[in-house]
Amino acid sequence: xxxAVLSRLGLPGYESGAQQQVYGVIGEFATxxxxxxxxxxxxxxxxxxxxxxxxxxIHGVDEALGAPxxxxxxxxxxxxxxxxSAAVLLQWWTGAVDYKLxxxxxxxxxxxxxxxxxxxxxxxxxxxxxxxxLFHLTRLPTxxxxxxxxxxxxxxxxxxxxxxxEARDPKFRAEEAKLFLDSCGSLHTEVVEA
Amino acid sequence: MAxxxxxxxxxxxxxxxxxxxxxxxxxxxxxxxxxxxxxxRWYIGMAVAVPLALLLFACLGYLxxxxxxxxxxxxxxxxxxxxxxxVWWIGIGHAGTLIxxxxxxxxQKWRTSINRAAEAMTLFAVACAAIYPLFHTGRPWxxxxxxxxxxxxxxxxxxxxxxxxxxxxxxVSTYGTVSALFWFVGLIPDLATLRDRATTPLRKKIYGLLxxxxxxxxxxxxxxxxxxxLLAGLSTPLVLSVHSxxxxxxxxxxxxxxxxxIFPPYFVAGAVFSGFxxxxxxxxLARWIYGLENLITMKHLENMCxxxxxxxxxxxxxxxxxxxxxxxxxxxxxxxxxxxxxxxPYWWAYWSMIACNVVAPQFFWFQRFRTSIxxxxxxxxxxxxxxxxxxxxxxxxxxxxxxxxxxxxYFRPTWVDIGTYVGxxxxxxxxxxxxxxxxxxIAISEVKGVLxxxxxxGQAAPVHGGSH
Numbered sequence: 001x002x003x004a005v006l007s008r009l010g011l012p013g014y015e016s017g018a019q020q021q022v023y024g025v026i027g028e029f030a031t032x033x034x035x036x037x038x039x040x041x042x043x044x045x046x047x048x049x050x051x052x053x054x055x056x057x058i059h060g061v062d063e064a065l066g067a068p069x070x071x072x073x074x075x076x077x078x079x080x081x082x083x084x085s086a087a088v089l090l091q092w093w094t095g096a097v098d099y100k101l102x103x104x105x106x107x108x109x110x111x112x113x114x115x116x117x118x119x120x121x122x123x124x125x126x127x128x129x130x131x132x133x134l135f136h137l138t139r140l141p142t143x144x145x146x147x148x149x150x151x152x153x154x155x156x157x158x159x160x161x162x163x164x165x166e167a168r169d170p171k172f173r174a175e176e177a178k179l180f181l182d183s184c185g186s187l188h189t190e191v192v193e194a
Numbered sequence: 195m196a197x198x199x200x201x202x203x204x205x206x207x208x209x210x211x212x213x214x215x216x217x218x219x220x221x222x223x224x225x226x227x228x229x230x231x232x233x234x235r236w237y238i239g240m241a242v243a244v245p246l247a248l249l250l251f252a253c254l255g256y257l258x259x260x261x262x263x264x265x266x267x268x269x270x271x272x273x274x275x276x277x278x279x280x281v282w283w284i285g286i287g288h289a290g291t292l293i294x295x296x297x298x299x300x301x302q303k304w305r306t307s308i309n310r311a312a313e314a315m316t317l318f319a320v321a322c323a324a325i326y327p328l329f330h331t332g333r334p335w336x337x338x339x340x341x342x343x344x345x346x347x348x349x350x351x352x353x354x355x356x357x358x359x360x361x362x363x364x365x366v367s368t369y370g371t372v373s374a375l376f377w378f379v380g381l382i383p384d385l386a387t388l389r390d391r392a393t394t395p396l397r398k399k400i401y402g403l404l405x406x407x408x409x410x411x412x413x414x415x416x417x418x419x420x421x422x423x424l425l426a427g428l429s430t431p432l433v434l435s436v437h438s439x440x441x442x443x444x445x446x447x448x449x450x451x452x453x454x455x456i457f458p459p460y461f462v463a464g465a466v467f468s469g470f471x472x473x474x475x476x477x478x479l480a481r482w483i484y485g486l487e488n489l490i491t492m493k494h495l496e497n498m499c500x501x502x503x504x505x506x507x508x509x510x511x512x513x514x515x516x517x518x519x520x521x522x523x524x525x526x527x528x529x530x531x532x533x534x535x536x537x538x539p540y541w542w543a544y545w546s547m548i549a550c551n552v553v554a555p556q557f558f559w560f561q562r563f564r565t566s567i568x569x570x571x572x573x574x575x576x577x578x579x580x581x582x583x584x585x586x587x588x589x590x591x592x593x594x595x596x597x598x599x600x601x602x603x604y605f606r607p608t609w610v611d612i613g614t615y616v617g618x619x620x621x622x623x624x625x626x627x628x629x630x631x632x633x634x635x636i637a638i639s640e641v642k643g644v645l646x647x648x649x650x651x652g653q654a655a656p657v658h659g660g661s662h
Contacts, residue, residue: 032646055217055387056643057415065412070420094343094352106356116361116439120368123432127372127425131379134421138414140382141406154390156410157383159217159642 023146023194024049024166025177027186028155032058035161038184039064042165045180049169053147053162075133076126083125087118150192160187167194210304211645212488220489220645224384224636225391227484232631235483239627246620253613254329262332264610271593271605276326278585279615281440282468283323283622284366285461285581288433289469290316291373294380295429298422304497306644307489310637311480311629312473313377318625319472320370322618327363342367358442365439372432376425379418382408384634410639437465444588451531451592454519460512467505467551468581474498474574478567480630489636492565499564502577506555509584513552527597535591539604543587550580 029035035052042050043064052061095101096109106113134140147153147164156162163186165177174191181189211220257264267274290312297305331337339346341363343353353360385405392398408414438458445457474495481490520532536544554576557563564570595602629635 052412053410054412054415055221055383055410056639056646057419058412058646061412062416067412067416070417072417072420072424076424090343091355095355099352101351101354103354103356110356113356116358116435116442117355117364119431119435120361120364123428123435124368124371127368127375127428130421130424130428131375134379134417135406137417140408140414143402143407145407145409147409147411157387157390158221 021194022167022174023149023192024164024169024172025174025181026147026150026162026164026190026192027181027184028152028188029161029163029185030187032061032161034185035163036060036064038163038181038186041184042163042180046171047165047169047177047180049166049172051164051166053153053156053164055157055159055161058161070137072130072133072137076129079129080122080126083121083123084118086125087121088114090121091117146192146194149194150190152188152190164192210306210491210493211641211648212491215488215645217642217645220641221387221391221638223486223489224634224638224641225388227630227635228388228632229391229393233483236627236631239479239483239623243620243623243627246617247624248617248620249613250325250617250621253610253617254325257329257610257614258332258334262330264608265614266605266607266611268603270596270601270603271590273589273593274605275586275607275611275615276330277443278582278589279618280323280326281461281585282582283319283326283618284369284440285437285465285468285585286472286578287316287319287323287369287373287469288437288462288465289473290314290319291369291376291429291433292466292469293473294376295426295433298426299430303644303647304494306640307486307491307636308473308477308494308498309640310377310380311476311626311635313373313380314629314633314635315469315472315476315626316373317370317377318622318629319469320366320373321625322622324366324370325614325618358439358446361439362443365436369432369436372425372429376429379421379425380637380640381633382406383410383418383639384637386410387638388634434462437461444592449592449596450525450527451535451588454516456512456515456519460509460516463505463508463512464581464584467502467509467555468578470498470502470505471574471577471581474502474570475578476626478571478574480635481567483630484635486636489641495567495570496561496564499558499570502574503555503558506551506558506577510552513548531592531595534595535587538591538595540587540591540594543583543590547580547583547587550576551584554580 027038029038032054035054035058039050039052039061043066048066050065052058052065054061091114092109100108102108147156147162150162152160153162163181163184165172165181167174178189178191215223265274265276267276290309293305293312294309294316298309327341328334328337331340336348338344339348340353382405385401386408389398389401389405392401438461441457441461444452445454447453477490477495477498481487517532520528523529534540554573557569557573562569563573590605594604
């Protein structure tokens, strides 16, 4: 169990057993527009398993990569409603069932004074679901990733835009993909180990 | 690059990132604050802030050891500086959320260089605010049983959820938690940038751990952008609810001067007003310490001055409405409390409030004042003071003369009251200076996003010798 968690986090010494030796080929581009052009060219050439890395989100990359919409919204609404129900149950059960205390002749449970806490708990659980859902969908925290084997990976958080053609792509041949990215105008192309 | 001087659009809409900065210039400039040595001005700031923060801990220690009688609260003024300071600090936090969430939803790009610091300000302000109700219990280590519905063998009962004080507990703790989550999610990509730039193993380890292994992949950004939008969408009604609920603490009572339906919008406008004043105070200081003129431009500051003018007018209008309604209600107690507010023993507090909150922001009608750093710094301090007086006036004047003249009194703060208040300002400034020093104070990835849009619109050149 612990081993599984540690390997999931990708901590040193607990990397999950690599199924393949090569992660893929990564090319580097100077502008978001160059990156988008390269992605479109690669899709046209038949590559399907690609990932882009950039210092800020780029409009149009998801469409170019053919990525599906994020399901985060659906996760959040479920937890928001859960928070709402929890607030109703909490206020009704503590005030009108478990410990009945008449204060200022007010009803033990009523809709109106319950609204603020219903709202707050809905927001609280939605926010937690947003962040934990984000962590789940983006696999954070993961402290090991093949990207970090790319010699210029730090550029992806500074001013460069990377495109990886992954080894799991059925069309993937390392040398071929490297030449392909070079032909797309990559400034620096490398075959990256997994 | 087009000549900016002759483009008429530039006159009306100067670029948000100035000085022809490239993507890596943005990274370098913001990271250098964290990576380089702290300037002398930072140490000057810490030398002022840290002793005051220590004073706070001394006062709180004395309070816990002695009892809450060391504060000036007593009959008839049972709520004194503690709740005044609580409401003041919570209000200050509101500008941070407004900038990070509401302006985000309205696609106000100018928020980008100031949102990170404003969110940090929110967190620290909420922390300062939380000190007051917590220590007002006198036994803060037991407060969780009184404040939260935790089953326990100690009280054998539940909280009264029909009380606005209970709503307040949920509102403020939700607000603090959601603000912290929003802030941290915003920080992750920038922490990854700092990790990738780190030169020492310790830095690499700390920023590496905090950035959670962020890579900036398209998959991550796709979920991230939606998460950010959702958090902004959740924070927007949340921030409006928090000060509304704080105002319910007063509005649901039957006390003249408090029992009024205008309170929620009036409190929210006042919160935004005071919060923007604090953002301007802190931003002018941060610019002075670190020279961030190209990122926190005059346009940012001028926009904030305009927000202060607008919210200041709303607050001024609310003051007038309160008086009109007091007269129009034909209720003698209501009329008395308002006349007493302006002309009674607390007249000095009332007119300080009017001078700072209604008169001072009028200077912002003039561009000369909106674009002068010394002027906006001084006016923002005035507004901070005025908003403190507003809360004090509402609380003290309604309490000190109740229905029985035999029990009238006058609130006087003790040295512990004053020390605790000044101390929270010290704690706030200490935390803010530490934040400036160790975390990216400006959202690096967001500024680059704005820069990219400028580039697409042909306003600036982001890459030295790019591929085309």
